Amino acid sequence: MGSMPFVIYLNAIERTDILSNRCRRYWFSSFAHKHPRKSITRLTFVRENGNVECRGRGWRIKASGNNISGIDDDRDTNDALQVTSERGMKKFVTQTNVKTNVETAETFLNEHYTPGHLSNIPIDPIEHELPETLLPVVSKHNDEDKTENYTKSPLEKSLNKDAYNVTSKRLENTNEPTLDEEDVPASDDVDSPPLAGPDVMNVILVAAECAPWSKTGGLGDVAGALPKALAQRGHRVMVVVPLYRDHDDLQDTGIRRRYKVGWEDVDVQYLQTYIDGVDFVFIRCHMFNLGTNIYGGNREDILRRMVLFCKAAVEVPWYVPCGGVCYGDGNLVFVANDWHTALLPVYLKAYYRDNGLMRYTRSVLVIHNIAHQGRGPVEDFSHVDLPPHYLDLFKLYDPVGGEHFNIFAAGLKTADRVVTVSHGYAWELKTSEGGWGLHNIINENDWKLKGIVNGIDTKDWNPEVDVHLTSDGYTNYSLNTLDTGKSQCKAALQKELGLPVRDDVPLIGFIGRLDVQKGVDLIAECVPWIVDQDVQLVMLGTGRPDLEQMLREMENRYREKIRGWVGFSVKMAHRITAGVDILLMPSRFEPCGLNQLYAMSYGTIPVVHAVGGLRDTVQPFDPYNETGVGWTFNRAESGQLIHALGNCLLTYREYKQSWKGIQQRGMMRDLSWNNAAQHYEEVFVAAKYQW
Numbered sequence: 001m002g003s004m005p006f007v008i009y010l011n012a013i014e015r016t017d018i019l020s021n022r023c024r025r026y027w028f029s030s031f032a033h034k035h036p037r038k039s040i041t042r043l044t045f046v047r048e049n050g051n052v053e054c055r056g057r058g059w060r061i062k063a064s065g066n067n068i069s070g071i072d073d074d075r076d077t078n079d080a081l082q083v084t085s086e087r088g089m090k091k092f093v094t095q096t097n098v099k100t101n102v103e104t105a106e107t108f109l110n111e112h113y114t115p116g117h118l119s120n121i122p123i124d125p126i127e128h129e130l131p132e133t134l135l136p137v138v139s140k141h142n143d144e145d146k147t148e149n150y151t152k153s154p155l156e157k158s159l160n161k162d163a164y165n166v167t168s169k170r171l172e173n174t175n176e177p178t179l180d181e182e183d184v185p186a187s188d189d190v191d192s193p194p195l196a197g198p199d200v201m202n203v204i205l206v207a208a209e210c211a212p213w214s215k216t217g218g219l220g221d222v223a224g225a226l227p228k229a230l231a232q233r234g235h236r237v238m239v240v241v242p243l244y245r246d247h248d249d250l251q252d253t254g255i256r257r258r259y260k261v262g263w264e265d266v267d268v269q270y271l272q273t274y275i276d277g278v279d280f281v282f283i284r285c286h287m288f289n290l291g292t293n294i295y296g297g298n299r300e301d302i303l304r305r306m307v308l309f310c311k312a313a314v315e316v317p318w319y320v321p322c323g324g325v326c327y328g329d330g331n332l333v334f335v336a337n338d339w340h341t342a343l344l345p346v347y348l349k350a351y352y353r354d355n356g357l358m359r360y361t362r363s364v365l366v367i368h369n370i371a372h373q374g375r376g377p378v379e380d381f382s383h384v385d386l387p388p389h390y391l392d393l394f395k396l397y398d399p400v401g402g403e404h405f406n407i408f409a410a411g412l413k414t415a416d417r418v419v420t421v422s423h424g425y426a427w428e429l430k431t432s433e434g435g436w437g438l439h440n441i442i443n444e445n446d447w448k449l450k451g452i453v454n455g456i457d458t459k460d461w462n463p464e465v466d467v468h469l470t471s472d473g474y475t476n477y478s479l480n481t482l483d484t485g486k487s488q489c490k491a492a493l494q495k496e497l498g499l500p501v502r503d504d505v506p507l508i509g510f511i512g513r514l515d516v517q518k519g520v521d522l523i524a525e526c527v528p529w530i531v532d533q534d535v536q537l538v539m540l541g542t543g544r545p546d547l548e549q550m551l552r553e554m555e556n557r558y559r560e561k562i563r564g565w566v567g568f569s570v571k572m573a574h575r576i577t578a579g580v581d582i583l584l585m586p587s588r589f590e591p592c593g594l595n596q597l598y599a600m601s602y603g604t605i606p607v608v609h610a611v612g613g614l615r616d617t618v619q620p621f622d623p624y625n626e627t628g629v630g631w632t633f634n635r636a637e638s639g640q641l642i643h644a645l646g647n648c649l650l651t652y653r654e655y656k657q658s659w660k661g662i663q664q665r666g667m668m669r670d671l672s673w674n675n676a677a678q679h680y681e682e683v684f685v686a687a688k689y690q691w
Contacts, residue, residue: 236327250271370429393414426451456671466574500560524554608631609641
């Protein structure tokens, strides 16, 4: 129980008895005699504020201090040393109480105990079932948790003499049962979960967007799915994200804080919800009221928002006690994502990591797209509220723009570990072409860089249970029903978009941002060749106005073969993925990419430019060995795309058995977040033991 009192709820008596953990074992035995096991319904802990709900997993309940109550006492962050001092004083008081209890127990035994006899000890008889009693611990989100072990009290340890052998056998000539030694282990730590083992940690992922509440790209998907996979491995996980618009499923924690951003004092409040084992904490502030345009505003406005966000996020372990237990306990790691939160490792190093609950806290910075870096003039340093000597971390010389302020550069230097979203992208970042000016810093910090391929949320992207395939002629399908199910979805898609319903015609799709980075211009160059191949093309996306207009013109010109959907629809994205035979991804650079993973899980064949994560995830088809899951090309040129797509179409028409094998291999791959979560766990452990 540590230093916490606990509560036992009875179903026979309408009251709650609170026993201090300093009570002796014989006191508890007397209580158990009066209230047998069947009358005890549950047991939980009590905090200083009287809150008896504790969702924190049993193996991680270590936090202490006033912050557990979630009360904002308006202390400045510089009082962290005072918090540490208070924790030390509490430990001293606890040790003193234990020593006093031992001395009292020994005195009690000397007065009442006669060798070979227990009848002189004034302990009420205990029911024979008591040694087998395991009291269920109440958890806010899991009523099946069990208290599997507990610490021996000083009295029990004192009774462990020759005449009172704590074994599984009954004492002879007495009516009292013995305590089973296996039921009273020496430690009060609950066993670690099976997946994470001893490496279980507190993880706080901080991102500018998180699906389904806010999303503009792959970052939102990662922030919504990776934490759930980490939680399944046994970690205690929180996600911190700005609140861009109100949602009904969020609860106000009642916590208010004020932060200085430039010349302005800004008030924020924290909201929270709990889904699939993860705490989602949202920061509400007038600066974040952006609706769906989450990156709107000029450069200075965006910078000020991210400064506020990082300041509020880094203090979450102090002020937001999700489930009654704060996250900071010396076993904590922050996961920052892209430049928006790259200030967090800097703040952690400058102000927090040696203080109180933040002591030994680590930081991991994840690079999703290094092209966006938080650049600006050197004068922008005045907005970030850091000591002057930290300016050198942000300075970066650009041969074109000269010396400038760069947030991503500072984050890369100060983070304990750096992760990219694929192995191929990790290699590209070290080159002058792929590093976007930060390649020298990345090469200097190569020892802490690791590539981890993203996974996909198999609850959302799964043709067997996809909710978007249950109407309008579409159908759910699996590996066993691939032929009939995909054919039906293809016909439904052709009908919905107004294309001729032809099962013999290869249906090609593109889903993504209409931008040169995504290679949309390469597709446009290939359109004359594509329409001559007796195929159909469907494109979905939004982006540059000139490319949107180009898409409309292509549809008007080739009405029988091309459909262009300007805009974005989640439902249509799912239906296109299920209905098309081939998915094009001619991206000029792609850190990881998710659409090719979605496609493979739906039995759709990807044709991709072999860069970044596309190179890692799409193995080229080998007709001689019948291996591979798609086609790749090595240069961002229309001729290369035509060559790869031509081989793909040839296989579709002439080698049906090979085509089906490619589909099956893609659908059989484990594309979930489980593997990625395990690799992230390895990074967390490496950062934890880094000195």
